């Protein structure tokens with residue numbers, strides 16, 4: 001079953017498209033958190049970011065600033081959040097990788113962030129960083 005975003009990319013479901021290249025499509029979010037809330041989606045259908053091919057990931061990296069510049073220019077916003085959720089626990093509702101570009105016009109509107117920072121434990125952090133370094137490239 002194609003994802004709802006694949007169906008949008010194919011033009012089977014209408015959307016307000018703002019950008020496309022061979023690997024990436026961007027369109028307005030149907031339920032925007034703020035004016036100009038855009039979704040940037042790889043044509044490659046993968047559920048989570050780490051599953052993407054290097055080609056798709058590179059295309060997204062190229063497209064994101066291009067689309068963000070256009071959103072800022074068109075809306076007059078000069079602050080924005082990029083949000084990318086992976087997994088239902090992390091608030092992902094649509095199982096096809098997507099980046100949100102969410103303009104921020106004033107405090108309290110747009111994306112709300114609860115940032116429950118904790119203190120880092122230095123010995124545990126050194127051990128964890130070493131473990132992650134060992135897994136890079138898998």
Ligand code: 5GP
Pocket residue numbers: 004013015016027028029030031032039084085091092093094095
């Ligand atoms: P997630 O929580 O998965 O990161 O966000 C999914 C986003 O997709 C939501 O902001 C939601 O409003 C948007 N969305 C879901 N279905 C559609 C649709 O059919 N069209 C558009 N344009 N956006 C959609």
